[in-house]
Amino acid sequence: MPVTNQPGRYELADFQSGMFQCHHDIKICLLGSFCVSCLGCIIASDMDECCLCGMDMAIRSVYRTRYNIKGSMCNDCVAMSCCRPCTLCQLKRDIDLRKQQNIF
Template structure:
C-alpha cells in the first residue's frame, strides 16, 4: 500500500507554471471605441500625440508609443494574453484601433489603481 501511494505521487505533475496572477485580457475590445469616444477622437485627430501620451504613461521615449513593441511591453507587464506575433499583426493591420485600445486600458488601470 505504501509503495502504491509513492507511485501515485510521482505521476502527479505540475501543469501550470507558478506566477504572480493568471493571464488576463485587455479590458476593452480592439474596436470598442464607443466605450471611450474621447480617446478615439484624440487618436484620429492627432495620432502621434496619442502615441506620445502612451509612451509618457509607460516612462518611454515619445517615439516609442506607437506600434507593436510598446504593446508587447505593456502586455507582458500586466500579464495579458497574446504573443509578439499577435501584437505585430494587430498593430500592423489596425494601428489606430490597437493604439486606442492600449490607451483605454492604461486609463482604466489608472482609475482602478493598478497601473
C-alpha cells in the same frame, strides 16, 4: 502544508476593452482618429518611455507582459500593422482603466 502551485505561474488576463470598442471613450477615439502620433506619445509618457516608442508594437508587448495580458509579439505586430489607431486606442483605454483601479 504542501505546495500546490508552482512558483512563477500566473493567470493571463484579457485587455479590459476590445480593440474595436472605441465608443467606450470618445476623446481617445477622436485622438486616435485625427492625431495617432499624439496618442502614441501620450501612451509612451504614461509608461515612462520615449515618445517615439509609443507608435511601435513593442510598447503593446511591454504593456501586455507587465500586466499578464494574453497575446504574443506576432499578434501585437499584426494588430499594429492592420489597425494602429484602434490598437493604440485600446491600449490607452486599458491604461486609463488601470489608473482608475489604482493598479497602473
